[in-house]
């Protein structure tokens with residue numbers, strides 16, 4: 001039996017700025033994970049990843065990351081992905097700056 | 100100090116122009132990431148968790164004030180007003196934008212700096228003892244040799260696609276401050292019967308399979324250095340495993356074939372290629388050595404030093420901790436700590452860089468060094484000028500008196516920046532330093548090296564820390580494993596794993612238990628943590644780490 005599919009988002013880094021971005025339902029990219037498309041089907045996830053990987057001029061290194069539905073939208077599960085929504089812990093730089 | 104010649108300058112400028120075009124083609128979509136990635140890595144540009152990172156080489160850790168000012172300018176203009184100094188004598192900028200990187204490289208080229216071979220499967224930035232040219236215990240300045248190796252290895256056609264990265268470190272002293280036994284090749288300048296030569300060590304390395312380097316040649320006459328190094332790298336180039344990235348470093352090659360077989364092959368190759376080196380390399384070395392001639396030391400009166408030492412306890416504490424013995428009478432080596440309690444190890448703001456540059460210019464024969472321990476060194480300061488230097492450092496928040504102590508921690512960027520990380524390292528360093536500052540124990544504890552890495556790659560040298568900390572991901576939670584008894588000096592030892600890891604909120608208390616055990620167990624204040632560990636072994640420290648916890652759980 002294959003493992004049960006857990007919800008995912010497609011994420012990558014922006015080509016110019018290098019910061020974390022997430023794929024939205026309408027094929028755009030957002031800097032706010034809560035706006036991302038939450039993927040609940042494995043096959044659909046593969047299609048979305050393929051789409052993201054073809055976006056050479058916007059996104060670098062796209063991959064599927066575990067996510068869960070929060071109050072405002074998808075939220076990270078793993079601590080690495082939490083850091084990516086926030087920025088480093090030693091300086092108030094990155095996304096937390098504008099939050 | 101050594102200046103790039105016309106060839107170097109043209110080479111670096113050319114490289115910047117090439118990279119500018121490559122970035123342009125990446126942005127306009129004519130290069131894919133797969134095509135671009137090796138090109139950007141060749142120019143020191145990584146992509147991390149939150150942004151790009153530009154790694155700039157500081158060959159053998161040496162800078163002049165103009166270069167330091169330029170690093171500050173780059174930090175202000177294109178980054179976030181600071182830089183991070185690393186264990187490989189590099190500076191990393193954590194927030195560059197892809198578009199700006201060619202301009203940053205151009206600004207570096209203006210002061211003879213670059214990011215070439217700071218990445219990729221090439222011979223990397225050659226590192227050296229940060230006290231080079233100043234240390235009292237030195238046989239010879241290691242930097243001319245490091246520079247010769249840099250010239251030989253840069254763009255060396257045979258060595259652009261090695262099985263894996265290749266790191267060389269050089270020391271000119273018996274006391275190893277360059278961690279040469281943890282490098283692919285470690286070189287120690289030695290004297291035998293009045294002749295200068297080299298002891299050559301190969302196959303050291305940290306990472307997932309840590310190994311202590313082995314001596315391949317006990318005494319290599321100085322004229323044979325380049326052919327011998329070339330023989331080593333070419334034997335490795337042929338024999339090194341390309342089938343498995345994790346087994347590709349020369350440490351594994353040496354381990355799998357045995358040092359005797361490697362030595363035989365290297366000597367064979369050396370005999371074959373030696374005559375190809377016509378002695379031009381030696382002429383080159385003579386020229387480089389002249390460029391590294393020591394400044395004219397003049398023993399000025401040390402009066403102000405003695406007065407401040409007697410009168411000012413803050414100055415005295417700093418002088419006792421942060422100064423090292425200089426080879427010239429009346430001089431001292433100043434280590435500037437980038438480890439203020441609670442700050443990020445190795446970070447310096449642009450303002451601090453400018454203060455350090457100005458001090459070097461005014462009081463330090465215009466020389467600065469970056470140490471692998473992530474501090475900055477003013478190698479040549481007259482003792483009489485030390486009170487003035489200390490006052491200026493204090494005003495810039497740079498006068499922390501903790502060199503070699505528990506808060507002088509090496510930490511890699513970890514998961515605050517690095518895409519490969521399995522856990523954070525910087526906050527652990529910050530918390531340990533803050534805790535022991537609160538306890539006011541660090542001077543009593545004495546010499547102690549804590550080194551922290553955020554993953555098995557060991558960029559933070561944790562295997563050779565007296566206390567090493569490795570951050571891991573255990574089932575989606577940060578977890579910290581402790582190794583004990585490591586040593587990165589001339590008596591290099593890989594630390595022993597103490598046992599199961601600790602959660603993020605339990606790692607600082609665990610370190611505190613270790614230290615309390617040491618203070619209790621040591622034979623006297625003169626016995627360092629490492630000596631106590633060597634005398635008693637792992638067991639009492641293991642008890643300190645785990646017994647109490649087990650009792651609690653029972």
Ligand code: HEM
Nearest residue numbers: 145185186187304305306307348511512517519556557558
């Ligand atoms: C983007 C950030 C970084 C990446 C991707 C990276 C990657 C790696 C990898 C993959 C290794 C293991 C090599 C092997 O075992 O074959 C390694 C080792 C090492 N790196 Fe890093 N590193 C990064 C940052 C740093 C920093 C900031 C420093 C200096 C503070 C550093 C210094 C070292 C050292 C000293 C080693 C171990 C010695 C060795 O065996 O080569 N690295 N790094």
Ligand code: SF4
Nearest residue numbers: 511517520553554558
């Ligand atoms: S040890 Fe791991 S986490 Fe730390 S800098 Fe190296 S690769 Fe990144």
